[in-house]
Amino acid sequence: MRATYFFLVLSVFLLALLAIVVHYYRRRIRTEKYPYGSWEKLLGRFSAVNRENLALIALSLVDEFGQRREDENDADFDEAEIWSMIGGIKGLETLERNCAVLVDLVFYVQQWYPEALAIAEQLRLNAREIEWHIGRLKSAAKTGRAEKAFAEHAEEVVVIYYVMTRRVLALYEEWSLPGLLELQRTL
């Protein structure tokens, strides 16, 4: 009787080991092929944001190439307007999450075009900046200095994010990569 139990348990154990090996082997192959998942899945991770509002705020502060505007612009917004246009701290957190997707979208290209490495690194740096600004905003909110910190950090987040989206679009456009239309609709 004990022998029966032993062989039964042993069979389950060996099958489980085999299943684990097969599962992880397939996962490794998939990871090597698509380190950040398939392109469609990548784009699916993108959370919806109000693109028009973001562009309005960003373009009031910088030009199309991300350079700071020297002149006074008509579309200048006050802090309360910007806060509601970007959806408050939740909106900023969405932008933070989307930054990771933007980096992955460029990394996806880098698998076939190693030249994209520099852009991927630049976007990683930008994503880190955004993370830092949002962290500062949250700390300021805890100490009741949110209003003062908002002007300094939220605008920066929007500008950096907008420039990041333009960089990704420019990369796909320059190399005529598939998926550009979907990207234009999403970003």
Place this chain on the structure above:
Amino acid sequence: MQLTGIDLLFWAAGFVAHVILLLVLWIRRRVATFPFFTILIASYIIRTVVLYFTAGSKHAYLLAYLSLGSVDLTLQLCVVYEMASHVFRPLGNWAPDARVRLAWIVFASIAIGAGLTWLSAIPPEHTLLRTILIRGNFFSSVLMTELFVGMVALSVTIRLPWRTHAARIAQGLGFYSFVWILIAAGQSYLGIDRSVRIYADLTYFRMLTYLICAGYWIITLWVDAPVPKALPKEMEEHLLVLQRHVGAYLQRLRTMGR
């Protein structure tokens, strides 16, 4: 103990395979990279010689087999550590998320191995020495297989690649340990009486599996590992510029934070 022609053939083949493997490790300068694996292979050569000369007495053979078996298990665990340090310590430091998970894998492997060994059935007519031998074989085979499977799963989860030679050694040991589980389980049910035909067949099957693994190691350790792709000069310069930019920006952020 009577040795048949096929027994002697397997012993000789094992001895020759280990000597060749040791030479490969030495000539291709893999000794410094895999010191424990080299010691393990050297210990197998000594074991083959010792067991050959003690084969005349059943008791002496069993005692020698058991004591050398404990050395074998200890060295195999050292090889597991060696492989783990190659995979999870690629730049000299343990990957932060690997250490605790590895410890869990080790504890879980010991617990499951001990549980299965306790459950295994031993023919009642066996002596204490033989019981220890059978259970020891079974426990070590289960433990080794679990550790290698656990390491593969963990490396995939935390995305650390296996360097070619370490991967080949682990594949060989993992595969042999897996086959050994089946044989050790058979031994725990059927006993280790050499007069029983099935025992002899299982032993030959184990030896054949091991010879295949040794052949695999000889070939794969002789061949050089693929050279990693070098970064183009232009890209390297680009990254250096970016690094300087990051440094300057970091400085700016620190100033803002004050």
